[in-house]
Amino acid sequence: MKTILGSVAVCLAAFLAAACADNSPERDDTPTMAEASRSEETMNDSATSRSGGSEWAAEHPYVGMWVTADGHIRQELLPDGRYDEARGNRQSAYTGRYWITGDRIEYRDDTGFSADGEFDGDVLHHAGYVFYREGSLAHRRATEGDE
Incomplete structure (x- = not known):
């Protein structure tokens, strides 16, 4: 269940990042599913894993x-x-x-x-x-x- 919720949170974060990103053709900051998965692994590797990447990274x-x-x-x-x-x-x-x-x-x-x-x-x-x-x-x- 925790893994499913984590995956949903990562997908939601990727969706929100895409919605807020500069959509010019020469720059695509939207994370791929592989990048989102790596981001989730990184957050889960931390003892203080959180649902938001920026909160986690600020403490890293x-x-x-x-x-x-x-x-x-x-x-x-x-x-x-x-x-x-x-x-x-x-x-x-x-x-x-x-x-x-x-x-x-x-x-x-x-x-x-x-x-x-x-x-x-x-x-x-x-x-x-x-x-x-x-x-x-x-x-x-x-x-x-x-x-």
């Missing part, structure tokens, strides 16, 4: 700013399940959705490109880069040589 320990040691790439994992990545002076160079299951993260940017990564405490390994939670001890250690 990986939400926040992640940066490379040189600060060139800055990736913000937003509480609503989206990310915004800046590269150098280029703000919002990449934007899209993300899903977290355990210590794994999956990305799908708004152009359809997908990637993944793995968290190790305050370190994120993603697409050949190493990101650090901004301001963490790991970040301070990684940037000590840059001063």
